[in-house]
Amino acid sequence: MTASPENDALNAPQLKIVIVGHVDHGKSTLVGRLVHDTGSLPEGKLEAIKAMSERRGMPFEWAFLMDAIQAERDQGITIDTTQIRFRTKKRPYVIIDAPGHKEFLKNMITGAASSEAALLLIDAHEGVQEQSRRHGYLLNLLGISQVVVLVNKMDLVDYSADRFGEVAKAYRTYLQELGVKPVSIIPISAREGDNIVSHSDAMPWYQGPSVIEALDRFEKIDVPTGRPLRLPVQDVYKFDHRRIIAGRIESGRLRLGDEVVFSPSNKTARIKTIEAWHVPAQPSEATPGQSIGVTLDEQIFVERGEVMSHVADAPIESAVFKAKLFWLGHNPLVVGKTYGLKLGTLESPVTVEAITRAIDTDTLASVTADRIERNGAGEVVLRAKRMLALDEYEKSPATGRFVLIEDYLPVGGGLVSMEGYADQRNLITVRSTNITAVGHAVPHAARAARNGHKGGVLWFTGLSGAGKSTLALELERELFTRGYQTYVLDGDNVRTGLNANLGFSPEDRAENIRRVGEVAALFADAGFLVISSFISPYRSDRERARAAAPEAFHEIYVKASLEACESRDPKGLYARARKGEIAEFTGISSPYEAPETPELVVPTDSLSIEECLARLIAYVDKAFKA
Structure with missing residues (x-):
């Protein structure tokens, strides 16, 4: 049987698109038109809606065709996402109509997050509104790059080419600042049907595609089999002697015999069987979108929230990460506040360690702030008390998104970024085996008695230029x-x-500090008072160094403001970093996490070298004299 375009359209996979825009800019009207003008409306539906309007004494509106909730007609605004199906000659579509009203942004995000492309409406008469910019920012944040802008209600501006040009230019400029290039910008009148299915005689000056033509140009996003394997563990079931680990494959391909690792526990095993339900035979492989179970070649303890991957391309492991975030909570997001993190199937408390910048979604200007208000956006640093399995959004969109929870309600969401933070996996994985600890013939007390002091680690940390090396050498002398x-x-x-x-x-900087911490611990064990002078910007690295010598470790915060350190800048490093000549420079393009509870603070921007040295000597005499 010869294939035909009609058969191809019937068998084509559906494309999910979201329609967003400011309240009353015409989204529901557009959807009604699309469904009707493509012949996708159920028989008799139009007549039923017209009869309903007459009974209520209301003029007919195309928007009524897709009203799914009674309150919409009473309040005049869409209050929930509504899914509508229609078909063109090329393929079927699912339209997710998302609310434009500011109070319903949560539903808009819900609709957009599952979409592959977007139609964004702007009223030709009102022009670009604050919400129009906010929606554009959100689409970018959610990773939707296929965007068509529809300038609606052209009939209200007499189909003016000049007015269309003004609106199109203003919004194109805004999207370009986001790094988004719209596929098309189309002048339409949803109410009159202009440029919806066919080109409008009222706008002969417009030579671009109609809405339907633009839709058919959208590309179907391929199933992400080529991405790294990711299966967030949903649950573990016990049947007879078997333990079946269940979850949904978000990306990648899984086959029998594959060696897999579960993060962040770092336990490895091989796939013994792939279990599926309601299938004639058990599969030998599984692909994205499939909910499956697996059994392993050995019994290991795995729990909900872990992520299964191949050993060769596992997620990043860290207790801290950066995030691009949009905030929806009634109360502002503030530094120091703890929220619930939902990342895949994992739920864990996280604390806002820093707000690196707040973003005005109207102007895209960055501002310094200690909070992000409702419907605001920004970049933050989030820290957990446990290791997390993380993927940067660009590498794995399905597992690089997260939601923040407060009082059991979603209050924010965003994308994971590991910019400036190291993968901790190799630093916490113990590979040595058959190792037996050997004691020493000389006890610590004997060493202290001979030396006149106990061994220990004075761990100097602070920004470049704070005075660590200067103080360390003076203290040593x-x-x-x-x-x-x-x-x-x-x-x-x-x-x-x-x-x-x-x-x-x-990663190399983290390994550098790990090795130094281990060496410092050996010095302390030998009875030396070792002074370690490193920026060591991450708390996790310093905590690991403390763990190497828990009783002997003393964290000394050599404290100076960034401004003071830049003004000193003896090697010109800050100046070069500001010019972009040095990548990942702490304090400028890479974070510094100040100690929370150091044993001693030495403020070099308010005390002289002599005063700082005196404070250090007094501390050493008190803490280490035998």
Whole structure:
């Protein structure tokens, strides 16, 4: 049998599109027109709606064709997302009509998040409104790149080409600042049907596609089999002797015999069977969108919220990450507040550690703020008390999105970014086996008695230019003259030998600090008072160094403001970083996480070197004298 265009359209996969726009800009009218003018309206529906309007004494509106909720007609605004199906000659569509009213942005996000493309309406008479810009920003934040802008109600501006040009130019400029290039900008009148299915005689100056033609040009987003395997664990079922790990494959392909790892527990196994329900035979592989169960070649403890992946391309593991976020809560998002994080099937409390910038969605200007108000956006740093399995949105859109919860309600959502933060997986995975701890013939008390002091680690942390190295060397000299066994570890003597193979990526910097922490712990165990002088910008790295010598570790915060450090800038590094010549420079393009509860704070921007040194010596004498 020869294939025909009609058969191709019948078998074509449906495309999900969302329609957004400011309240009363004509979304529901457009949907009614699309359904009617493509012949997708059920027989008798139009007549029934017209009869209903007459009974109520209301003029007929195309919007009534898709009203699904009684309150819509009473209040005159759409209050929930409504899904409408129609078909063109090319393929079937599902339109998600999303509310335009400011109070219903949550529903708009719900509709847009599951869509592959968007139609964004703007009233030709009113022009670009605040909500129009906000919707454009949200579509960009949700990763929807296929956008057609419809300038509606052209009949109210006498089909003016000049007015269309003004509105189109204003909104195109805004979208370009977001990095979004609309597929088309089309002048229409949804009420009159102009440029919906066919070109309008009222606008001969417009030579672009009609709405239907623009829709048919949208590309169907392929099933993400080529992306890394991601299966968030939904549950673990126990049947007889089997443990079946169940979940939905979000991306990638899974086959029998594959070696997989569960993050963040880092447990590995091989796929023994793939279980599916209501199928004639158990499958040998599974692809995105399939809800499956798996059994493993060995019994390991796995729980809900973990992410299954291939060992070779696993998620990032970290307790902290950056996020591009849109806030919907009635109360503002504030630094220090804890919210519930929903990431895939995982739920975990996270604390807002910092707001790196708030974004005015109207102008896209960045502002410094300690809060993000309702319907605002920004970039924040979120920290959990446990390791999280994370994917950057660009790498894995399905698992790179998250939602924040407060009082059991969604209050925000956004995209994961690991910019400036290291993957902690290799730093926390123990690979050594058959290792037996060996004690020492010389006890710590004997070392302390001979040296006159206990061993320990003075961990200097602070921004570049805060004075860490200066103080470390002065303290070493002074302590040595007082009879202390002491030594300084810093970049000069570590980077040229022990860590000569490490660069300055976030991962290499984290490994650099891990090694220094272990070496410092050995020095302390030998009875030395070791002074470690490193920026060590991440709390997780410093906590790991503390864990290496928990009783002997003393965190010293060499504190100076960014402005003070820049004004010193002895090597000109800040100036180069400001020019973009140095990537991932702490304090400028990479974060510095100040200590929360250091053992000692030495404020070098308010005290002299002599005063700082005196404070350090007094602390050492008190903490380490035997």
